[in-house]
Structure formats: C-alpha cells, structure tokens
Amino acid sequence: MTENITSKDGTTLAVDVIGQGAPVILVGGAFNDRSTVAGLGAELASAFTVVTYDRRGRAGSDDRSEDYSVANEVDDLAAVVEHVGGRASAFGHSSGAVLVLEGVMRGLPVDRVAVYEPPYCADENQPRPPADxxxxxxxxxxxxxxxxxxxxxxxxxxxxxxxxxxxxxxxxxxxxxxxxxxxxxxxxxVSAPGQLMPFDRLAGIGVPVLAVYGDQTAPNLAEATKAVAATVPGAKLMVMPGEDHGVLQRPAALARILTTFFG
Incomplete structure (x- = not known):
C-alpha cells in the first residue's frame, strides 16, 4: 500500500513498504521511480522490510521547494528513514547511489550502504559535461x-x-x-558530473559499504565504483559478470548479493 509522508519543506513523498525484517530503502537514479525498483524490492521482501519511494518531482511525489538543491533530497531520504523507525540500511542505483552516499556523509542514520554504479567523475582526465x-x-x-x-x-x-x-x-x-x-x-x-568525486568526504564514511558494478557497463561507471570502494574505509567491491547499468531490469542476482550484505 502506498503512503504519503511529508518532507522538511512540506513536499509530499509517495512511499511503499513491503516485506518483513530490518528496513532497507531502495533509491533509484535518473528516470527511475518506485516502480523501477519494485522488482528488486519483491526479491528482497522475504528477508527485509523493503521501502521504495518516488524521489521528489517524480510520479507520486511533488516538489514544494522554490529551487533545486541536494539538501532537499537528503531531507527526503531522512524523512523516509524516520518513517520506518529512525534507522535503516539503503541501496542506491546510479544517481540514487550518490544520493545515499551523500546522505551518509551528511550524517543520516543509515547502518549499511550498497551502491550500484554511482556516476561520479573519478578521473580528472575523464570527459565532463559543459559547465552550463x-x-x-x-x-x-x-x-x-x-x-x-x-x-x-x-x-x-x-x-x-x-x-x-x-x-x-x-x-x-x-x-x-x-x-x-x-x-x-x-x-x-547530486552527481556533479563536472566535478571530481569528493574523495575526502567519502574517506570519512564510517558505515559498511558495498560497491557493485557490472563488467559490461561503461568504463567511467566501473572506474567510479572502484574508486568508491578504494576510498571508503573497509568498503567491499563486487563485480557482476554479464551485467550493465540496466541491472534493475534483471534483479534476481543483485538481490542475492544484497541479501548477503544486508543480512
């Protein structure tokens, strides 16, 4: 059943909760809403309380802010964590992975973090979008x-x-x-594709982190994932054979990896 919760600035967020067990929040990237992570959620629901939500400005969630800011989305994630009891683990895909890491770096009560192909810029020689x-x-x-x-x-x-x-x-x-x-x-x-990833801030993360990428993905995404694993203290790196950035469309193998990590 979909519930509506309210973020710090009054924005209404659509949230789905299924399953039972410790809460795990799934956060999609660009062009994703809670429907695109629902397949992964269904795979995890036998072991966890799975929480999915529409990031602001998408599908069932509105946006009451007067302008865009990363803090808005961190506040939203904080509201979702509070909705499920005040602590949770989290998985993020693509820009959703960066958002989850950003939330942890800003002190959200997240216990364990798994990320799939966060689109950071890990190399100053990597092509970057125009500044504007x-x-x-x-x-x-x-x-x-x-x-x-x-x-x-x-x-x-x-x-x-x-x-x-x-x-x-x-x-x-x-x-x-x-x-x-x-x-x-x-x-x-949130992804700041024109800037280098925040190595110093990532190095300050103090919770367990699992960084995952597919061996068929774009080279820059693979390098960014490796860089997260190499920078966050104690982080683990895992490669999924035969997978690319579209892993959410084939969630079974990823769910097995996440079940082990979050369990």
Whole structure:
C-alpha cells in the first residue's frame, strides 16, 4: 500500500513498504521511480522490510521547494528513514547511489550502504559535461520543454549518442522518461558530473559499504565504483559478470548479493 509522508519543506513523498525484517530503502537514479525498483524490492521482501519511494518531482511525489538543491533530497531520504523507525540500511542505483552516499556523509542514520554504479567523475582526465548544462537543463524544465530536457540530459550529462536518442524517442518508453524531466536537475546536482568525486568526504564514511558494478557497463561507471570502494574505509567491491547499468531490469542476482550484505 502506498503512503504519503511529508518532507522538511512540506513536499509530499509517495512511499511503499513491503516485506518483513530490518528496513532497507531502495533509491533509484535518473528516470527511475518506485516502480523501477519494485522488482528488486519483491526479491528482497522475504528477508527485509523493503521501502521504495518516488524521489521528489517524480510520479507520486511533488516538489514544494522554490529551487533545486541536494539538501532537499537528503531531507527526503531522512524523512523516509524516520518513517520506518529512525534507522535503516539503503541501496542506491546510479544517481540514487550518490544520493545515499551523500546522505551518509551528511550524517543520516543509515547502518549499511550498497551502491550500484554511482556516476561520479573519478578521473580528472575523464570527459565532463559543459559547465552550463545544469542551468540549461533547468531552463528547459522551467519552459515546460520536457522532451528537450530529456534530450539535453541524455546527450550532454550522460553522453548518449544522437542516433540512440532518436531511437529512444521513437520507442514506447519515451513518455516515461519525459514524465521524469522535472526531476533531472536534481540528478545533475547530486552527481556533479563536472566535478571530481569528493574523495575526502567519502574517506570519512564510517558505515559498511558495498560497491557493485557490472563488467559490461561503461568504463567511467566501473572506474567510479572502484574508486568508491578504494576510498571508503573497509568498503567491499563486487563485480557482476554479464551485467550493465540496466541491472534493475534483471534483479534476481543483485538481490542475492544484497541479501548477503544486508543480512
């Protein structure tokens, strides 16, 4: 059953809770909502109380803030943790992985953290988006140009080739992506693709961390995941053979890994 909770600034968040056991919060990345992590949640529900939520500005959650900020989303995660008793473990995928790590670095009561392919910039020589991509993305969202915002994010923030974007626009899934357009500036802000990952802050994390990537994923995502594992004290690194960034569509193997780690 979906419940609505209220974040610090009055934003309403849609939250689903299933299963039984210690609480584990699942946080999706760009273009994700609670429906895209539901398959993973179903796999975990026999062992844990699984909590999924729509990040602000997506699906069943609104956004009452006057502007974008990472603090808004950290406050949202804090509200979800409070909703399930005040402490929880968390899994994040892509920008959701960065958000979970950011929450821990800001002191949220999270006991264990698993991340899948956080899109940090781990190497100063790695290509980075133009410095103004956030401002242009926000302007397209403000103008109501959802298609343009999605195209800009895919092309310049992620680096998807133009021909691939054209194919995506012709597919049935484009409307789902366009629906998430108002939340894309949050993904850019939290992941900060134009900046180097915060090595010093990550080195201060004091809870168990598992960093996972697929061996078929983009090289920059693999390097970022390895860098998280190498930087967080005591963190573990795991590679999933045959997997890429779309692991949430095939959740069974990931669920087995998470069950062992969170158990």
């Amino acid at each position: 991509v956030y401002d242009r993305l926000k302007a397209r969202v403000a103008a109501g140009d959802r298609d343009g915002a999605v195209e800009l994010f895919l092309r310049e923030a992620i680096g998807v080739p133009a021909e691939a974007i054209a194919g995506m626009k012709a597919g049935e899934g484009w409307a789902f992506l366009a629906d998430k357009a108002p939340s894309l500036p949050y993904d850019v802000l």
